[in-house]
Amino acid sequence: MSKRSEVGDKTPSSKSGASGTTPKAGSKAVVPKGTRNVVPKSMPGPVAMTKKDGMLVPEGYTMRKIEPAKNYDVESFARAMNPDFAPRLKKLFEPETEAAVKAQQTGIYIGWRLPEYKFDCQRVNDMSKCFCSHLLGEHAQYTGKSVRVPCVQGGCKCKGFAWVPSRPEDVGEFWMQRRRDFDPSTWRAKCRCKHTHEEHEAAGMRRCKTGCGCGHFNSNFLCAACDKHWEDHETFFETEQDRVQKGLPVGEMYLPFAEMPHLRNIALTGAEDDDSRYQALVQGEGSIPRNRAIEAPGNSQAFPAPRGGASSGFKPVYD
Ligand SMILES: [Zn+2]
Ligand SMILES: [Zn+2]
Ligand SMILES: [Zn+2]
Ligand SMILES: [Zn+2]
Ligand SMILES: [Zn+2]
Numbered sequence: 001m002s003k004r005s006e007v008g009d010k011t012p013s014s015k016s017g018a019s020g021t022t023p024k025a026g027s028k029a030v031v032p033k034g035t036r037n038v039v040p041k042s043m044p045g046p047v048a049m050t051k052k053d054g055m056l057v058p059e060g061y062t063m064r065k066i067e068p069a070k071n072y073d074v075e076s077f078a079r080a081m082n083p084d085f086a087p088r089l090k091k092l093f094e095p096e097t098e099a100a101v102k103a104q105q106t107g108i109y110i111g112w113r114l115p116e117y118k119f120d121c122q123r124v125n126d127m128s129k130c131f132c133s134h135l136l137g138e139h140a141q142y143t144g145k146s147v148r149v150p151c152v153q154g155g156c157k158c159k160g161f162a163w164v165p166s167r168p169e170d171v172g173e174f175w176m177q178r179r180r181d182f183d184p185s186t187w188r189a190k191c192r193c194k195h196t197h198e199e200h201e202a203a204g205m206r207r208c209k210t211g212c213g214c215g216h217f218n219s220n221f222l223c224a225a226c227d228k229h230w231e232d233h234e235t236f237f238e239t240e241q242d243r244v245q246k247g248l249p250v251g252e253m254y255l256p257f258a259e260m261p262h263l264r265n266i267a268l269t270g271a272e273d274d275d276s277r278y279q280a281l282v283q284g285e286g287s288i289p290r291n292r293a294i295e296a297p298g299n300s301q302a303f304p305a306p307r308g309g310a311s312s313g314f315k316p317v318y319d
Contacts, residue, residue: 003274004082009279014182018039032116034162039110054173055143084271085266086266086271087270089263089266089267090266090267090269090270093126093256093257093267094267095123095125096122096123096125096256096267097126097255097256097267098125098127099123099124099125100123100254100255100256101121101255101281101311102126102150102279103254104250104251104254107144107235107239107240108142108143108144108147108237108238108239109123109144109238109239109240109242109243109248109250109254110123110124110125110128110136110172110235110236110237110238111123111124111235111236111238111248112124112163112233112236112238113226113233113234113236113237114226114228114232114233114234115234117226118246118247118248119225119248120248120254121223121224121225121226121233121255122163122225123254124136124235128163128166129163129165129166130151130158130161130162130163130164130202131158131162131163131164131166131197131200131206131217132151132153132157132158132162132202133197133198133202133204134151134153134156134158136149136161138151138152138153139151139152139161140152141313142237143237144162144238144239144240144242145237145239146238147160147237148160148161149161149237153203153244156202157201157202157203158202158203158318159203160235161235162235163235164189164197164230164235165189165221165230165231166189167184167185167187168187170189170224171189171222171223171224172221172222173221189206189207189219189221189230190219190220190221191214191217191218191219191220192214192218192219193208193210193212193213193214193218194212194219194220195208195209195210195212195214196219200214200217206231216231217231218231219231252278252281252282255267255278258314261278264278265277265278265287268290
């Protein structure tokens with residue numbers, strides 16, 4: 001039996017994808033200085049970048065796009081911050097990894113994205129924060145068909161869960177956590193009026209409650225994945241079937257870095273050569289049979305045939 005991961009020369013292989021995004025030794029560390037953007041636009045990257053559908057994409061990277069910009073940026077940035085690349089990456093993506101695993105188990109996918117986009121900027125789970133300041137788990141019960149999931153906390157006017165960044169790194173502010181006096185529990189996403197989301201009405205136009213004259217929340221940050229404002233996004237509750245119909249990733253393909261096995265493994269286990277958790281997911285930890293033919297063209301690599309010696313075919317390749 002041949003290794004499926006070597007099939008599919010139509011796709012840029014994980015090899016070229018991964019090695020292409022690995023910064024050369026000596027490439028300078030990206031130390032954001034007041035930029036809220038993870039995309040190192042001013043830095044000549046090791047990979048030529050091209051703009052597609054408003055997203056920066058490594059050139060030649062034409063397979064199904066799942067947050068290519070974010071993948072690229074996080075890898076180059078985080079590797080520049082060695083040596084604790086793996087633990088930092090795992091921590092950074094932990095909420096999204098857990099959201100993806102949960103989605104696969106429940107069949108309910110919760111994604112925050114631009115309505116017209118074919119990828120989620122954020123995978124959402126019960127611990128994710130809403131604009132109203134309450135967690136998704138503090139909102140009403142939801143299904144994969146929910147349109148609006150209102151908050152059920154006393155006195156809260158929130159009519160529908162709307163994901164909001166709760167960590168500075170969610171909006172690309174990686175340098176915050178390095179400040180010695182920084183307290184992550186007090187960080188809040190802000191409006192252009194300088195007031196936090198909690199200082200804005202949770203419903204309606206999301207007017208600022210401080211009396212500063214701001215009529216609606218207008219993020220002073222851009223999404224780390226798509227470069228658009230917070231208010232351009234929506235939170236979607238979907239079933240696997242809905243997503244398949246819309247051409248959105250499901251199952252293992254919904255995992256962070258689904259196309260980049262070594263990064264995906266780090267997100268899942270903290271070690272790039274440990275694919276045990278991935279194999280468990282592929283082989284049915286989820287409630288949804290994964291052997292159905294929902295394989296997207298050009299992604300054969302990401303749907304390996306279950307085989308013995310699980311780790312063999314998945315040694316990440318980059319240099
Ligand atoms: Zn609420
Ligand atoms: Zn809410
Ligand atoms: Zn405001
Ligand atoms: Zn204000
Ligand atoms: Zn976005």
